[in-house]
Amino acid sequence: MMSVRVRAFARFRELFGDRLEVAVSSPAMIRDVVMALGQVNADGLLELLDGEGRVKNSVIILVNRERITGKGREEHPVADGDEVAIYPPVAGG
Amino acid sequence: MMRLRTIMFQDDYIVSTVPACTEMADMLWVSGLMLSERERERYTRQLPLIGEDGQERLRGASVCVAGAGGLGSPVLLYLAAAGVGRIRLVDPDRVERNNLNRQILHSEADIGRFKVESAAEKLRALNPDIEVEALPAAVDSGNASQMARGMDLLLDALDNYEGRYILNSAAFERKIPLVHAAVSGFHGQLTTVIPGKTACLQCAMPHPPEGEDTAIIGVTAGIVGLLQALEAIKILLRKGEIAGNVLLVWDGLWCRLDQIPLSRDPDCMVCGTGDYR
Numbered sequence: 001m002m003s004v005r006v007r008a009f010a011r012f013r014e015l016f017g018d019r020l021e022v023a024v025s026s027p028a029m030i031r032d033v034v035m036a037l038g039q040v041n042a043d044g045l046l047e048l049l050d051g052e053g054r055v056k057n058s059v060i061i062l063v064n065r066e067r068i069t070g071k072g073r074e075e076h077p078v079a080d081g082d083e084v085a086i087y088p089p090v091a092g093g
Numbered sequence: 094m095m096r097l098r099t100i101m102f103q104d105d106y107i108v109s110t111v112p113a114c115t116e117m118a119d120m121l122w123v124s125g126l127m128l129s130e131r132e133r134e135r136y137t138r139q140l141p142l143i144g145e146d147g148q149e150r151l152r153g154a155s156v157c158v159a160g161a162g163g164l165g166s167p168v169l170l171y172l173a174a175a176g177v178g179r180i181r182l183v184d185p186d187r188v189e190r191n192n193l194n195r196q197i198l199h200s201e202a203d204i205g206r207f208k209v210e211s212a213a214e215k216l217r218a219l220n221p222d223i224e225v226e227a228l229p230a231a232v233d234s235g236n237a238s239q240m241a242r243g244m245d246l247l248l249d250a251l252d253n254y255e256g257r258y259i260l261n262s263a264a265f266e267r268k269i270p271l272v273h274a275a276v277s278g279f280h281g282q283l284t285t286v287i288p289g290k291t292a293c294l295q296c297a298m299p300h301p302p303e304g305e306d307t308a309i310i311g312v313t314a315g316i317v318g319l320l321q322a323l324e325a326i327k328i329l330l331r332k333g334e335i336a337g338n339v340l341l342v343w344d345g346l347w348c349r350l351d352q353i354p355l356s357r358d359p360d361c362m363v364c365g366t367g368d369y370r
Contacts, residue, residue: 009351010280010344018347050303057300060340065354069299087342087353090277091302092309093164093252 002026002080004033009087015044024078030061031074033084048086060087128152132222136176147330152178152222154329155243159183159232159260160250161208163314164274164321166198168250171322173216177329179224180216183240184208185231195311232256237263246325249273249294250318254301258363261286261294265363270328272336273297274321278308279345281317284336284355285324288364291337292355295363310345317343 001023008016022036034055038045050056054074061068062085068076078084128136128145136148143151154177158165161184172180188196188203188211196208203211209227216225230236232251241247241263249271251257257273264271264286271286273294286293320341327333340353359365 009342009353010282011278013344013347013349056303058298058302060298060353062353067354067356069358085353087340089298089302090275090280090282091252091254092275092277092307093160093162093250093314 002028004028004036004078005081005083006033006037007083007085009085010090011047011088012044012086015047016040026080028078029074030063030068030076030078030084031055033078034074034086047088056088058089060089061085129222132176135220135222139175143330143332147332148176151176151326151329154245155179155181156246156248156325156329157181157183157240157244158248158250159240159256160248160252161196161198161212162186162192162250162252163195163276163309163311164250164318165208165212166196167315167318168248168322168325169198169212169216170219171319172325173220173223173225175322175326176220177223177325179226181226181228181240181244182209182212183228183230183232184212185229195309195314197311197315232260234259234262238266241267241269244269246328247271248321248325249275250321254298257294258301262363264288265293272321272324272328274317276309276313276317279310279313281313281320281343281345283317283320283324283341283343284339285328287335287337292357293361293364296358296361296365297340297355299358299361313343313345316345 003021003023006020006022016037022033024032024036034048048055064083128148140148156172156177158168161182169182186208188199188206188208190204198212198215207229209229213225213227237259247260247264247269249257249260261271265288268288274283284297324336328335338355340355342351342353
């Protein structure tokens, strides 16, 4: 097992807290870290996922402050001690 | 007169550097290039910060505000109060009672009126020295470029990403800075786009959030709208550091203003090569 730091912004901070650490099996990818958030707040996890159980493509994800994009971003590797940040853009005006 | 003002702004010309000369001063005041006594009095508390040249820059500026709702209300009020000389406001909607928890330009008596009509009336009453153009229309691909024409700055105070992306494209096409903002609940976000130099809205958010996003505490729109107005004033005055290549995220519940780094996407379909991602 390894430990990954998670920073949640705005609505996700409400759901999961400000800064937390999750334990995931090594080797790990972004998807493992996201799914581990379900142990913190199972209902909250549903706000992160789309109807097919994938991370909503609107959610901004950064690993060690670097933006991770593209279709395969959930498979992006995460190492012990890395920081994963998540933010859900908003739409209202 | 407007043409002269625009030329002065674009050429970065500063009236106060014109040699002192009574005849010249009279001519500039009559032509609207110098501040009137009423303007000097109105802006007394900001002139020490921005100078007469800064105030003249604001007066010579043309700003298009897309959206006269929750974000648009504080943005418009403070740009008008600051003395931005020409404001073009665009919104297709009419005032409804359920707007009034946050859209502070409008009141009970305005229900049923076009928001732009209600807003323009309040802004002209607040500051009769500025010009206000009210366009009761939605931003769409057929009108956005024309809407942006002649503007120094575009402000995205819209409530939907379809319009936002169109405005972003118009900003890129005409090389006009754009300040984007959006709000929901207790949270809001802002980024400034300098076309070709910083991440555009499409780079920042290539996929719009899904679903309706309507629950909001009115203060959120107020706070984020005022950040947007401040960003606009800084851009017009060329003061301070703009929020480019960064997404400012306001979290009202935790009293935090976080910064999420952004960067231009070389494959962006608006400002990059257009390759799919």
